[in-house]
Amino acid sequence: MSTAAPTGVSILLVADPGLPTRRAHAVKEDLQALLNDSYHPPITVHVVTETLRLRPDHTLDLSTAVDLSEEYEHPDAVLLLTEIPRLTDGKPLIAEIFPTEQVAVVSCPTLGAFASLHRILHVLMSCTLRMKPTAERRDPTGFDRRWTQWSEVEDLPGHLALHSRATTGGVRTVCGMVAGNEPLRTVPTLSSALAAASATGAFGIFYSSIWAMSTYLSTPRLLGIGVLAMSAMIAWLILSNGLWDRPLRAGLARTVLLYNLSTVLTMALCVAALYLALVLLILAGGLIVIAPAYMADIIGEHPSFTTYLDIAWLSAAMGVVAGALGSSFDQSTDLRRLTHGQRERQRRYSEG
Structure with a gap:
């Protein structure tokens, strides 16, 4: 007896005010098209503007994402698009997946200033496929780039981090930050x-x-x-x-x-x-x-x-x-x- 296909996927895309929000709206249609190719309908993508907060110890506060998730009837994945440049172990942190909350945080500056919309779109898809695998188990590495690498954080199974190289990633991050400043x-x-x-x-x-x-x-x-x-x-x-x-x-x-x-x-x-x-x-x-x-x-x-x-x-x-x-x-x-x-x-x- 065959396993029933998933009934669809619901994505909540939360973006910081300003440039991240404009980028989120710019990639929404393309993201929905890629989701249509990977998942069975219905496919829903909601874009919301909200500032991602930081705790005094500089760690992310995901409570806003959790609250929005409840407001939008618990979507399959919450994708946070932020302008915060994040680093761990000296390497730019492009994305991080928190399995308990079903939340992924994507840092815009770490993707650079050029072809950023295309890169953002692929990172969002890579995070989504890892948080909600498709019925056909589509390989999410097809959306990864050669200068990025996923690794598992030791504290919790499924807690993943996407880093870029320290040297070239640092230059790319600075360029992305300058673009985010919109001179x-x-x-x-x-x-x-x-x-x-x-x-x-x-x-x-x-x-x-x-x-x-x-x-x-x-x-x-x-x-x-x-x-x-x-x-x-x-x-x-x-x-x-x-x-x-x-x-x-x-x-x-x-x-x-x-x-x-x-x-x-x-x-x-x-x-x-x-x-x-x-x-x-x-x-x-x-x-x-x-x-x-x-x-x-x-x-x-x-x-x-x-x-x-x-x-x-x-x-x-x-x-x-x-x-x-x-x-x-x-x-x-x-x-x-x-x-x-x-x-x-x-x-x-x-x-x-």
């Missing part, structure tokens, strides 16, 4: 910095001494001045907003290092975008305002497009320094929610 969405919050930078950079259009200096300086020196100005603004924004994290204990040193690297790279992208916008604005203004014949009288040679670009580049370097100072006087500019370390503090329950 390009942060640039508009630096409007005060852009205003101060534009006002200062505009002097380069009207002061002939800056024209002469930009013409005299070599290209490598001009590039060095721009890099130095951007580095100064990055350092100022990080220090003035308290974005540099320090480990509270030795065991968190590697995790905090990832936080700080992602913060520096995120701010570098923000400042680079601001600098590029400033160069384009000043270049457009210079081409409109400065007559070529008048500039030729000042610098002693016929100006080219490169001459205008050099003026814009040097003026922008002056502007970003003023922009860093201007951002500190804008009470509405709050960069503390930009970084993973600061957002993680908002997840923790208070001691006591």
Whole structure:
């Protein structure tokens, strides 16, 4: 007598607010299609937005997932998609399965910044197949990647962890954290910095001494001045907003290092975008305002497009320094929610 096939599968996908939620909605249809290929109908996938909380000892609090499971009539698997970068034994922890609660936690940053939707989809399927095997016992390793490895945690049968390699996984995690910080969405919050930078950079259009200096300086020196100005603004924004994290204990040193690297790279992208916008604005203004014949009288040679670009580049370097100072006087500019370390503090329950 043949065994009856399962009547279906119900999945509850719970995602952190922001980028994880958008990714969850983006993969929902593809996830349902893969589930249709593996399980018998009916197939249901619910997507819910909820912040995954942390206990004071930095361990995950799964009570929210358990409560949601009861609310959705105990689905076959609860998949938690979080922006928390997790590490164990120095290796990035991509996913972890808790068999008692029928919960799997997937960390978005550990999957990197590129092809992340495809990777998230496959990890979700890999976790689901391990928590609820199909009637035909489909092999879940088909959704695994060569740089990942499942291992069993010793405390409980069925408690599984998916790790990536320590070296390449660390780079991938930092890139994923930078993507999670969404630096390009942060640039508009630096409007005060852009205003101060534009006002200062505009002097380069009207002061002939800056024209002469930009013409005299070599290209490598001009590039060095721009890099130095951007580095100064990055350092100022990080220090003035308290974005540099320090480990509270030795065991968190590697995790905090990832936080700080992602913060520096995120701010570098923000400042680079601001600098590029400033160069384009000043270049457009210079081409409109400065007559070529008048500039030729000042610098002693016929100006080219490169001459205008050099003026814009040097003026922008002056502007970003003023922009860093201007951002500190804008009470509405709050960069503390930009970084993973600061957002993680908002997840923790208070001691006591």
